[in-house]
Amino acid sequence: MPAITLPDGSQRSFDAPVTGAEVAASIGPGLAKAALAMKLDGKIVDLSTVIAEDAKIIFITRRDEDALEMIRHDCAHVLAEAVQTLFPGTQVTIGPSIENGFYYDFARNEPFTTADFAAIEAKMREIVQRNSPFIRSEQDRDAAIAFFEAKGERFKAELIRDLPGTETISFYSQGEWLDLCRGPHMRSTGDIGGAFKLMKVAGAYWRGDHTKPMLSRIYGTAWRDQKELDAYLRMLEEAEKRDHRRIGKEMNLFHLQEEATGSVFWHPKGWKIYRTAEAYMRRRLEATGYQEVKTPQLVDRALWEASGHWEKYRENMFQAIVEDEDKTLALKPMNCPCHVLIFRQGLRSYRELPMRMAEFGACHRYEPSGALHGIMRVRAFTQDDAHIFCTEDQIASETVQFVALLDSIYKDFGFESFRVKFSDRPEKRAGSDDVWDRAEGALKEACAIAGVDYELNPGEGAFYGPKLEFVLRDAIGRDWQCGTLQVDFVLPERLDAEYVGEDGARHRPVMLHRAILGSFERFLGILIEQYAGRFPLWLAPVQIVVAPIVSDADGYAEEVAAAFKAAGLAVTTDLANAKIQAKIREHSMQHVPVIAVVGRKEAEARTVALRRLGVEAQETLSLDDAVALLAAEAMPPDLKRLRD
RNA sequence: GCCGCUUUAGCUCAGGGGUAGAGCAACCGAUUCGUAAUCGGUAGGUCGUAGGUUCAAUUCCCACAAGCGGCACCA
Numbered sequence: 001m002p003a004i005t006l007p008d009g010s011q012r013s014f015d016a017p018v019t020g021a022e023v024a025a026s027i028g029p030g031l032a033k034a035a036l037a038m039k040l041d042g043k044i045v046d047l048s049t050v051i052a053e054d055a056k057i058i059f060i061t062r063r064d065e066d067a068l069e070m071i072r073h074d075c076a077h078v079l080a081e082a083v084q085t086l087f088p089g090t091q092v093t094i095g096p097s098i099e100n101g102f103y104y105d106f107a108r109n110e111p112f113t114t115a116d117f118a119a120i121e122a123k124m125r126e127i128v129q130r131n132s133p134f135i136r137s138e139q140d141r142d143a144a145i146a147f148f149e150a151k152g153e154r155f156k157a158e159l160i161r162d163l164p165g166t167e168t169i170s171f172y173s174q175g176e177w178l179d180l181c182r183g184p185h186m187r188s189t190g191d192i193g194g195a196f197k198l199m200k201v202a203g204a205y206w207r208g209d210h211t212k213p214m215l216s217r218i219y220g221t222a223w224r225d226q227k228e229l230d231a232y233l234r235m236l237e238e239a240e241k242r243d244h245r246r247i248g249k250e251m252n253l254f255h256l257q258e259e260a261t262g263s264v265f266w267h268p269k270g271w272k273i274y275r276t277a278e279a280y281m282r283r284r285l286e287a288t289g290y291q292e293v294k295t296p297q298l299v300d301r302a303l304w305e306a307s308g309h310w311e312k313y314r315e316n317m318f319q320a321i322v323e324d325e326d327k328t329l330a331l332k333p334m335n336c337p338c339h340v341l342i343f344r345q346g347l348r349s350y351r352e353l354p355m356r357m358a359e360f361g362a363c364h365r366y367e368p369s370g371a372l373h374g375i376m377r378v379r380a381f382t383q384d385d386a387h388i389f390c391t392e393d394q395i396a397s398e399t400v401q402f403v404a405l406l407d408s409i410y411k412d413f414g415f416e417s418f419r420v421k422f423s424d425r426p427e428k429r430a431g432s433d434d435v436w437d438r439a440e441g442a443l444k445e446a447c448a449i450a451g452v453d454y455e456l457n458p459g460e461g462a463f464y465g466p467k468l469e470f471v472l473r474d475a476i477g478r479d480w481q482c483g484t485l486q487v488d489f490v491l492p493e494r495l496d497a498e499y500v501g502e503d504g505a506r507h508r509p510v511m512l513h514r515a516i517l518g519s520f521e522r523f524l525g526i527l528i529e530q531y532a533g534r535f536p537l538w539l540a541p542v543q544i545v546v547a548p549i550v551s552d553a554d555g556y557a558e559e560v561a562a563a564f565k566a567a568g569l570a571v572t573t574d575l576a577n578a579k580i581q582a583k584i585r586e587h588s589m590q591h592v593p594v595i596a597v598v599g600r601k602e603a604e605a606r607t608v609a610l611r612r613l614g615v616e617a618q619e620t621l622s623l624d625d626a627v628a629l630l631a632a633e634a635m636p637p638d639l640k641r642l643r644d
Numbered sequence: 645g646c647c648g649c650u651u652u653a654g655c656u657c658a659g660g661g662g663u664a665g666a667g668c669a670a671c672c673g674a675u676u677c678g679u680a681a682u683c684g685g686u687a688g689g690u691c692g693u694a695g696g697u698u699c700a701a702u703u704c705c706c707a708c709a710a711g712c713g714g715c716a717c718c719a
Contacts, residue, residue: 111699112648112649201714202713202715204715205715205716208715210645219713258709261710367718370715370717481718550677551676579682599677599678614680
């Protein structure tokens with residue numbers, strides 16, 4: 001006889017097994033109406049689930065966050081029914097809820113287009129209106145397979161065939177329509193409400209496998225009410241305005257063009273930001289005991305063969321053939337083998353370890369055309385790369401130091417938080433299991449010491465070793481790996497790096513591959529989006545515009561600009577024959593952090609009126625004070641710390 | 645690479661089988677003005693590239709390229 005404990009601690013006993021719906025009804029009609037599903041001992045289940053034993057339950061209503069996932073999953077089912085009703089012959093596959101919405105993958109010769117959305121969405125609303133209860137049923141495995149095969153649903157049949165034998169095969173129906181589904185679902189299609197919208201179509205491989213057929217995927221978004229949906233759509237619009245490709249064009253930072261697909265043409269202002277970031281990184285690395293090097297772009301394939309890259313990544317490498325020479329050179333896709341070559345010059349001593357070798361290394365990779373994305377994913381990029389040659393014992397302390405450096409640098413660039421993923425051994429890999437055990441163990445231990453919380457990313461390590469990935473998110477909600485730390489026992493072996501130990505014998509060093517920004521291109525892309533183009537003063541490509549109100553003040557404006565320039569500030573003048581309002585608007589839209597306005601009064605008094613981006617209030621200072629103030633403010637964060 | 649969509653002036657976009665249009669920007673002129681658009685004028689395009697259909701293609705068809713959205717990939 002089940003005794004049911006509610007969230008407030010109260011208990012209710014029943015003489016016989018009851019459904020969640022019955023429990024809710026026994027508590028009150030309000031709850032009976034509001035409850036969509038329940039958490040039974042922590043697991044979300046249908047309200048129709050029969051409770052036979054003592055349990056803790058929490059009812060889920062529209063107000064709960066958990067309701068979102070159910071609304072989205074239910075929406076996917078409704079989408080599938082709508083599509084099969086409107087487009088007979090379309091096969092269903094899978095349709096999960098995802099962040100912000102849901103999708104459903106369909107198999108159909110003719111892929112869907114957004115032109116189909118109006119009809120599909122209308123049909124979906126009809127199904128929601130119909131308010132059909134979701135009814136769960138279970139079936140015998142073979143019967144289920146036969147059922148779907150008879151309907152011509154070969155993808156569903158395949159899914160069932162691949163389910164573990166122990167798994168119950170459950171179905172959910174809504175009206176006449178039925179789908180294989182683990183559940184749970186809400187009570188009926190009406191519980192979905194109206195706050196959903198179809199968003200986009202896309203191709204997607206069956207089971208995420210590029211050797212399998214391409215399905216037609218429809219994405220939708222769904223929320224608890226119209227207000228949430230509207231807020232989400234507004235957020236997407238705002239995100240679009242921050243897109244680095246758009247801001248890059250608006251602020252004239254860079255461009256991309258067909259003649260050099262996947263390579264960035266940096267314009268003066270974009271390059272200024274790049275150089276500021278690079279100079280900052282160089283100071284941080286030098287202060288942390290790194291030595292900077294520079295290695296060749298073109299390297300003989302023999303080196304890539306020795307390192308193992310030729311075998312695994314040849315199709316992704318740009319090759320340079322010179323007619324007169326019987327040699328194949330490749331543009332380096334990474335810097336590590338070259339760094340090993342520097343390490344191998346001369347006999348190394350254990351006293352030199354850890355050796356931290358840094359390079360702003362320009363690399364080229366022939367990325368698949370579909371992977372290119374603005375300046376975030378390109379074919380030519382520069383890594384803030386470094387390799388730390390160390391002993392196995394030093395992995396932990398080097399990792400701890402690295403994480404501290406990365407954390408400090410991300411904060412200086414305005415990123416307060418980031419995600420860390422731990423990627424362990426992939427299926428295709430070099431090195432023995434024993435070596436992998438040690439490498440993964442050392443990295444895990446280092447994370448524990450450094451206090452790094454990570455999520456496990458199984459099987460996603462590099463072929464030569466496990467890695468930590470430091471992930472930042474762009475304006476559109478896409479995650480990008482920026483920083484990385486990879487433990488490598490393999491490459492030193494392959495390229496025969498060694499040092500003389502305390503014992504006088506030769507030993508293999510361990511290599512830690514590490515980057516903080518990852519690639520400058522990607523990082524600057526994310527930085528543009530992070531600030532929506534409104535860079536802090538130290539990073540802004542144009543820090544100050546001096547704008548005279550009348551042409552009588554032009555001479556003084558030039559003088560003011562010269563004074564700022566002498567203090568190392570990036571300043572321009574705007575002597576255009578335009579009203580001050582127009583100048584303010586123009587430079588505000590260009591996200592210039594400070595506009596120094598000078599009119600007759602200022603010229604007379606030798607002052608400037610400073611107007612900060614987006615702030616109407618102005619402060620009038622003497623020219624000398626203004627220069628001192630802004631010069632101090634524009635100091636990069638690391639130098640500021642040194643000064644203070 | 646795969647599926648779909650897109651490509652027209654520097655930018656944002658409209659148009660459409662009879663060789664193109666707007667706004668902003670640019671240039672010229674007037675205006676000298678106190679904190680997010682002063683007014684007027686001028687100029688600007690092989691309609692992504694290459695084929696095909698047609699009396700005629702920027703428009704229709706095919707191929708390719710690049711971009712966009714996903715998927716796959718990401719040393």
